[in-house]
Amino acid sequence: MNSKLSVEREVRDTATRTRLTNELTYQTGFGNEFSTEAISGALPIGQNNPQKPAFGLYAEQLSGTSFTTARATNLRTWMYRIRPSVLQGTYRLIRKDSNALAPLDVAPLPEAQRWNPQPLPDTPVDFVDGLNTLAISGDPATLSGAAVHLYAATIDMDRKAFVNTDGEMLIIPQQGTLCLITELGMLTAKPREIAVIPRGLKFAVHLPDGPSRGYVCENHGSAFRLPDLGLIGASGLANRRDFLTPVARFEDSDAAHELIAKTGGQLWSTTLDHSPFDVVAWHGNVAPYKYDLDRFQSIGSISFDHPDPSIYTVLTSPSDTPGTANADFCALTTRWAVAEHTFRPPYFHRNVMSEFMGLICGAHDAKAGGFVPGGASIHNAFTPHGPDAETYRRARDTTLEPHKITESIAFMFETRLPLRLTAWAVQTPQRQHDYQQCWSALAKQFDGDRHATE
Numbered sequence: 001m002n003s004k005l006s007v008e009r010e011v012r013d014t015a016t017r018t019r020l021t022n023e024l025t026y027q028t029g030f031g032n033e034f035s036t037e038a039i040s041g042a043l044p045i046g047q048n049n050p051q052k053p054a055f056g057l058y059a060e061q062l063s064g065t066s067f068t069t070a071r072a073t074n075l076r077t078w079m080y081r082i083r084p085s086v087l088q089g090t091y092r093l094i095r096k097d098s099n100a101l102a103p104l105d106v107a108p109l110p111e112a113q114r115w116n117p118q119p120l121p122d123t124p125v126d127f128v129d130g131l132n133t134l135a136i137s138g139d140p141a142t143l144s145g146a147a148v149h150l151y152a153a154t155i156d157m158d159r160k161a162f163v164n165t166d167g168e169m170l171i172i173p174q175q176g177t178l179c180l181i182t183e184l185g186m187l188t189a190k191p192r193e194i195a196v197i198p199r200g201l202k203f204a205v206h207l208p209d210g211p212s213r214g215y216v217c218e219n220h221g222s223a224f225r226l227p228d229l230g231l232i233g234a235s236g237l238a239n240r241r242d243f244l245t246p247v248a249r250f251e252d253s254d255a256a257h258e259l260i261a262k263t264g265g266q267l268w269s270t271t272l273d274h275s276p277f278d279v280v281a282w283h284g285n286v287a288p289y290k291y292d293l294d295r296f297q298s299i300g301s302i303s304f305d306h307p308d309p310s311i312y313t314v315l316t317s318p319s320d321t322p323g324t325a326n327a328d329f330c331a332l333t334t335r336w337a338v339a340e341h342t343f344r345p346p347y348f349h350r351n352v353m354s355e356f357m358g359l360i361c362g363a364h365d366a367k368a369g370g371f372v373p374g375g376a377s378i379h380n381a382f383t384p385h386g387p388d389a390e391t392y393r394r395a396r397d398t399t400l401e402p403h404k405i406t407e408s409i410a411f412m413f414e415t416r417l418p419l420r421l422t423a424w425a426v427q428t429p430q431r432q433h434d435y436q437q438c439w440s441a442l443a444k445q446f447d448g449d450r451h452a453t454e
């Protein structure tokens with residue numbers, strides 16, 4: 001068993017936290033039946049729920065699917081912990097200053113929407129307090145759709161944990177590294193990496209490099225999984241071996257902690273008289289994981305035309321309609337553009353699915369300006385969008401040579417349900433009210449007297 005972090009107890013001071021971050025150990029694979037123990041002998045052999053677990057530990061199961069879900073997609077993890085999760089105080093509803101994370105929203109808007117990056121706060125704000133909800137599709141109460149949050153944090157969550165019962169959280173740092181302390185171990189995520197926290201798993205976010213800013217997709221539907229590869233074959237896109245899951249580690253602490261729960265779009269707070277990160281051993285396939293987007297093997301055209309962006313799917317949350325995702329996460333990373341006699345940037349389109357886009361670094365090949373790292377855009381179902389006027393002009397007139405797209409990572413959350421903006425998204429000063437103007441210079445160029453093959 002992996003036990004490199006076996007007896008570490010606290011991560012309070014910076015020196016200790018940095019040392020732990022540098023020594024992190026991971027298990028590889030996606031959706032494996034992982035097994036890990038921080039103390040040798042803590043993990044039961046041959047059964048899940050012994051009469052007396054070793055070392056006086058309590059056994060507790062965390063489900064990721066219903067008990068009777070088919071074996072191939074059934075998700076659950078058994079934890080062996082110092083205290084069971086039922087040891088918690090009474091919850092009280094937290095009122096926030098803005099409508100962040102609240103279910104108040106407005107109807108889907110027919111226009112394309114875009115935002116400048118949110119500035120980092122100049123006051124101490126942790127990850128949970130620094131979350132603002134931009135848009136919501138579906139409803140966590142019906143296990144449908146996804147929410148999009150932006151976060152900007154400047155301080156650690158100190159003796160404070162978060163649990164999201166509404167959905168799993170796919171976290172994409174755009175600036176600064178995150179150290180994610182979870183019940184099942186600790187992992188880091190820096191820009192160009194993503195991390196996924198399963199629904200219902202307690203975690204805290206520390207900032208080993210200082211302030212951090214980024215994006216969160218809160219998936220209310222079935223847990224993200226790897227897409228089928230079909231005719232691509234056995235390997236390609238995101239490969240299973242490149243996903244990393246932490247090993248067990250625990251804090252044996254009697255210090256009081258605050259636990260924030262997100263339930264039904266509302267935030268609730270309770271107190272614990274101990275650290276919730278007290279799982280000494282665990283086994284199962286509900287687990288947090290991270291992925292380096294630079295490991296993504298892009299598949300594209302080596303002849304002509306611009307394929308649909310579904311070729312960039314890293315993770316998918318299927319719906320009950322085959323081929324129509326509850327949510328897809330797509331990443332556009334380093335790749336060659338070689339298609340001949342082709343308009344290479346993303347084409348003009350109106351999509352039945354609703355799209356959220358973010359930019360981690362560099363420049364997106366559909367926009368000459370206005371969409372910068374940390375920024376965001378939403379194009380709801382059938383909202384026309386595509387290359388801006390300057391990108392169109394350049395791509396139409398350029399001499400086509402093989403071209404490598406480097407230093408740019410854009411990503412997309414795509415959902416079959418309309419994205420409704422929150423009041424915060426509508427009112428924030430970062431909203432670009434003139435986004436539509438980026439297409440205004442697309443002049444009529446039709447000339448019916450010219451030869452059709454010009």
Ligand SMILES: [Fe+2]
Pocket residue numbers: 349351355379385
């Ligand atoms: Fe699009």
